[in-house]
Amino acid sequence: MNNLEIVKAGLNKRYAKERRFKFYGIFSISLSLLFLFFLLFDIGAKSIPAFTQTYINLDIEFDKKSMKLQDQDSYSEETLFSASYSKLGRNALYKLFPEVTERKQKKALRQMLSSGARYDLRDAVLENNDYVGTTQNLWVLAGDDIDAFVKGLIDRNIPEADRRVKDYQVKWVDILEAQNKIERRFNINFFTSGDSREPEQAGILGALKGSFYTMLVTLLLSFPIAVSAAIYLEEFAPKNNWWIDIIEININNLAAVPSIVFGILGLAVYINVFGVPRSAPLVGGLVLTLMTLPTIIISTRAALKSVPPSIREAALSIGASKMQVITHHVLPLAMPGILTGSIIGMAQALGETAPLLMIGMVAFVADIPQSILDPATVLPVQVFIWSDSPERGFIALTSAAIVTLLVFLFFMNLIAIVLRKKFETRW
Amino acid sequence: MENHDHISNQFDNDLESIRNHVLSMGGLVETNVKNAITSLLERDQALAEEVAKADFKVNQMEVEIDEECTQIIARRQPAAGDLRLVLTAIKVITDLERIGDEAEKIGRYAQTLASKKAKTGMHLELQTLGEKVSSMLNKTLDAFARMDASQAMEVVGLDIRIDEEFDRISRLLVSHMMEEPKNIKSMLRVSWCARSLERIGDHAQNICEYVIYSVHGEDVRHADIDKVKKEYLSKQE
Amino acid sequence: MEISDNMDLDQEISKTVGSPLLESKVRIACRDVNVFYNKNVQAIFNVNLDIGKNQILAMIGPSGCGKSTLLRCFNRMNDTIEDCVVDGLIELDGENIHSKKIDPVVLRANVGMVFQKPNPFPKSIYDNVAYGPRLHGLTQNNSELDDIVEESLTKAGLWKETKDRLNKPGTGLSGGQQQRLCIARAIAVKPEVILMDEPTSALDPIATATIEELMSELKSAYTIVIVTHSMQQAARISDRTAYFHLGRLVEVDETGHIFTNPNHSLTENYITGRFG
Numbered sequence: 001m002n003n004l005e006i007v008k009a010g011l012n013k014r015y016a017k018e019r020r021f022k023f024y025g026i027f028s029i030s031l032s033l034l035f036l037f038f039l040l041f042d043i044g045a046k047s048i049p050a051f052t053q054t055y056i057n058l059d060i061e062f063d064k065k066s067m068k069l070q071d072q073d074s075y076s077e078e079t080l081f082s083a084s085y086s087k088l089g090r091n092a093l094y095k096l097f098p099e100v101t102e103r104k105q106k107k108a109l110r111q112m113l114s115s116g117a118r119y120d121l122r123d124a125v126l127e128n129n130d131y132v133g134t135t136q137n138l139w140v141l142a143g144d145d146i147d148a149f150v151k152g153l154i155d156r157n158i159p160e161a162d163r164r165v166k167d168y169q170v171k172w173v174d175i176l177e178a179q180n181k182i183e184r185r186f187n188i189n190f191f192t193s194g195d196s197r198e199p200e201q202a203g204i205l206g207a208l209k210g211s212f213y214t215m216l217v218t219l220l221l222s223f224p225i226a227v228s229a230a231i232y233l234e235e236f237a238p239k240n241n242w243w244i245d246i247i248e249i250n251i252n253n254l255a256a257v258p259s260i261v262f263g264i265l266g267l268a269v270y271i272n273v274f275g276v277p278r279s280a281p282l283v284g285g286l287v288l289t290l291m292t293l294p295t296i297i298i299s300t301r302a303a304l305k306s307v308p309p310s311i312r313e314a315a316l317s318i319g320a321s322k323m324q325v326i327t328h329h330v331l332p333l334a335m336p337g338i339l340t341g342s343i344i345g346m347a348q349a350l351g352e353t354a355p356l357l358m359i360g361m362v363a364f365v366a367d368i369p370q371s372i373l374d375p376a377t378v379l380p381v382q383v384f385i386w387s388d389s390p391e392r393g394f395i396a397l398t399s400a401a402i403v404t405l406l407v408f409l410f411f412m413n414l415i416a417i418v419l420r421k422k423f424e425t426r427w
Numbered sequence: 428m429e430n431h432d433h434i435s436n437q438f439d440n441d442l443e444s445i446r447n448h449v450l451s452m453g454g455l456v457e458t459n460v461k462n463a464i465t466s467l468l469e470r471d472q473a474l475a476e477e478v479a480k481a482d483f484k485v486n487q488m489e490v491e492i493d494e495e496c497t498q499i500i501a502r503r504q505p506a507a508g509d510l511r512l513v514l515t516a517i518k519v520i521t522d523l524e525r526i527g528d529e530a531e532k533i534g535r536y537a538q539t540l541a542s543k544k545a546k547t548g549m550h551l552e553l554q555t556l557g558e559k560v561s562s563m564l565n566k567t568l569d570a571f572a573r574m575d576a577s578q579a580m581e582v583v584g585l586d587i588r589i590d591e592e593f594d595r596i597s598r599l600l601v602s603h604m605m606e607e608p609k610n611i612k613s614m615l616r617v618s619w620c621a622r623s624l625e626r627i628g629d630h631a632q633n634i635c636e637y638v639i640y641s642v643h644g645e646d647v648r649h650a651d652i653d654k655v656k657k658e659y660l661s662k663q664e
Numbered sequence: 665m666e667i668s669d670n671m672d673l674d675q676e677i678s679k680t681v682g683s684p685l686l687e688s689k690v691r692i693a694c695r696d697v698n699v700f701y702n703k704n705v706q707a708i709f710n711v712n713l714d715i716g717k718n719q720i721l722a723m724i725g726p727s728g729c730g731k732s733t734l735l736r737c738f739n740r741m742n743d744t745i746e747d748c749v750v751d752g753l754i755e756l757d758g759e760n761i762h763s764k765k766i767d768p769v770v771l772r773a774n775v776g777m778v779f780q781k782p783n784p785f786p787k788s789i790y791d792n793v794a795y796g797p798r799l800h801g802l803t804q805n806n807s808e809l810d811d812i813v814e815e816s817l818t819k820a821g822l823w824k825e826t827k828d829r830l831n832k833p834g835t836g837l838s839g840g841q842q843q844r845l846c847i848a849r850a851i852a853v854k855p856e857v858i859l860m861d862e863p864t865s866a867l868d869p870i871a872t873a874t875i876e877e878l879m880s881e882l883k884s885a886y887t888i889v890i891v892t893h894s895m896q897q898a899a900r901i902s903d904r905t906a907y908f909h910l911g912r913l914v915e916v917d918e919t920g921h922i923f924t925n926p927n928h929s930l931t932e933n934y935i936t937g938r939f940g
Contacts, residue, residue, distance in 0.1 A: 310783035317777035
């Protein structure tokens with residue numbers, strides 16, 4: 001056999017190997033795509049109910065007696081605000097179903113409405129003062145069990161003892177539906193309010209803003225610190241100096257430290273020593289900064305290293321100082337890489353839960369944070385809290401929160417890509 | 428010959444300078460040959476002396492051009508047409524120098540022939556040969572100046588006429604020597620002059636062959652010139 | 665060659681042959697220049713060399729002979745390399761370039777450099793050329809800057825090709841054009857000396873010829889020192905040629921002399937391709 005024949009003989013084997021390798025690649029990619037789609041589909045499908053809410057149409061009689069108001073022609077805002085609205089909704093229901101007299105059934109009838117309905121009615125009155133003393137046809141938020149039942153999450157065919165909605169409640173819902181007095185509407189509440197113990201009143205805005213403030217603090221702190229540190233280490237630090245070597249090793253190790261350790265550090269140092277307010281986005285941002293720093297430093301150094309030395313030489317040879325070389329040439333050229341690293345770090349920080357648990361961002365916060373010093377929670381922690389809650393409605397909310405988190409992440413990446421493209425085309 | 432200038436101006440200048448120097452050397456040699464013939468025919472002793480002395484200038488130019496060519500080969504590494512031009516120049520100046528030497532010889536014989544008041548009038552027989560040679564030399568230099576291969580081919584053919592004329596003169600001189608043995612010395616001198624003129628023709632032919640080589644890149648030195656001519660013409664058509 | 669040969673080599677090259685020193689019109693003067701890397705690795709040994717005004721000096725020699733290292737001494741680019749120590753005297757127009765009075769930034773404005781690989785900034789053609797003048801504040805207003813850009817590009821033989829696309833990126837030009845852009849960038853700060861480190865080794869022959877022609881034109885206004893791996897290039901463009909061997913300056917002479925009749929056998933071996 002001459003060489004050519006030997007080569008030809010082995011050829012099929014080689015190609016088979018190549019084909020096999022290709023197949024493995026395609027197989028594993030398909031598999032991961034399948035899992036990804038399954039995950040997204042599952043979360044997406046589960047989150048859909050969270051985006052609608054059930055409302056019941058009632059003739060609300062704003063009588064002064066039930067509202068515990070004195071007989072007057074007009075009332076000040078404070079008076080209206082502190083008036084009692086809790087009886088209005090149930091009175092309307094009693095009127096609608098006068099045959100219900102038993103105490104237990106009356107209670108069930110009351111629970112048809114959300115406990116938060118009174119606040120909606122209060123807001124309606126505050127907006128229209130002249131409602132007082134009149135009867136108005138209004139849509140009122142339904143309770144979470146009714147909401148779940150209307151959405152089909154509770155099956156009417158299972159025995160009454162096993163379901164949370166009683167038979168007479170089912171009957172009432174059917175009657176209301178027959179009269180077109182029950183309706184599903186888009187859940188604006190989810191995007192405009194903070195957390196709540198009642199799933200039908202719980203919203204994501206608090207966590208969203210908390211995440212936003214936390215990310216803002218993280219970005220504003222970690223980006224400049226990390227980039228400056230990377231520039232110093234890469235461009236100015238003396239080579240073969242053991243101090244610098246130790247710093248480098250530590251930075252690399254820092255990237256591998258479990259995130260909860262940063263949380264403990266934050267608790268011990270920021271909160272206990274420096275007295276930064278607990279649960280605030282400020283302290284969350286500070287802790288996440290610690291976590292993000294090594295990631296950004298390492299990627300920035302890689303980006304700086306990848307700038308061709310010929311560009312530095314060119315600038316130096318014209319008479320640019322070292323700082324000018326860096327600011328005029330090296331940094332702009334490294335910017336896309338730096339941004340990529342930063343966004344990876346930020347995305348990591350955005351999805352981080354563990355360290356934030358340590359610094360109290362897991363607390364129940366119903367108010368929407370207005371600054372970085374207000375108590376807040378963040379999206380992943382919100383997911384964690386909701387997934388831990390027993391009420392039926394929180395299942396959908398958990399998924400909806402995950403979807404929100406993914407959308408937030410998507411926009412963050414989008415901004416990064418746009419920025420990177422902008423820097424790349426400039427050059 | 429050059430359709431385009433080189434990217435390097437200096438290279439153009441250097442090549443042009445070599446050509447110009449070869450041409451002015453050729454002009455000098457041509458003048459020397461003409462003066463030699465004139466001094467011979469007209470028994471002009473002063474002119475003959477001048478011719479004999481003028482050769483050192485030709486030799487000096489040969490050295491200069493040689494050096495120039497060495498420099499251009501060392502520094503520019505000429506290729507193709509440029510290389511042929513430089514090689515041609517080196518060879519042309521060798522032949523020109525030899526022509527110069529022949530002219531010097533003729534000048535020296537002319538000096539003796541003029542001073543001895545040789546009784547023979549045989550030197551007048553050299554007039555035709557002299558005219559033919561100097562016309563051939565003139566055409567040769569013209570062909571080189573214009574790098575005109577077809578003219579060079581024609582000039583190559585002229586050498587046969589010169590050889591015929593040289594044979595005629597040789598036979599004539601031999602018969603005269605037998606008739607007048609006492610003039611043999613002068614006759615011999617005339618014969619040597621004729622020989623020198625014939626040599627000049629040969630060198631001129633060489634130069635023409637170099638020109639053809641320079642233009643077409645074909646070595647025609649030992650080929651049949653008529654065949655080459657035919658080939659060349661057919662190629663042109 | 666091995667280290668053990670160095671003793672013989674030192675004897676063989678005890679003194680630079682040819683004419684390393686000039687009598688007049690000296691722009692750069694090197695006296696007893698030694699260059700060390702990492703304290704114990706010596707790259708340049710006792711170089712004495714004058715570079716004349718309006719001259720092109722070509723530095724040739726086998727790889728690792730120190731010619732690039734010496735070139736980078738002239739604008740103190742070696743300062744940027746850690747552990748590189750330059751010993752001896754290097755003068756530019758009679759002034760020691762290592763003296764405290766001279767800042768490397770000023771020196772580099774005076775001694776431009778063109779590199780092996782064309783390295784235009786990833787900016788527009790205009791900004792590339794204008795970078796130096798802007799950096800040093802050489803112009804008062806935009807029209808002056810425009811003039812400098814046009815002048816530099818014209819000198820570099822690039823104006824005709826680029827005047828309609830000054831805002832296009834410099835990296836979009838061809839290799840030869842990029843290198844001419846780099847030359848334009850270097851001469852925009854009006855240096856006295858241009859150092860070229862194998863400026864055409866990445867270019868095709870035509871672009872090379874264009875750059876070479878450009879160099880011989882620039883010669884009238886600048887002193888040019890060129891390091892080249894191509895002996896032919898050195899022969900074509902330089903006025904004087906310096907041959908380096910293992911960090912020693914073996915021979916310096918008129919280029920025509922070096923390439924026809926070198927005095928040192930090492931030089932002859934190198935330029936005739938018998939080295940090794």
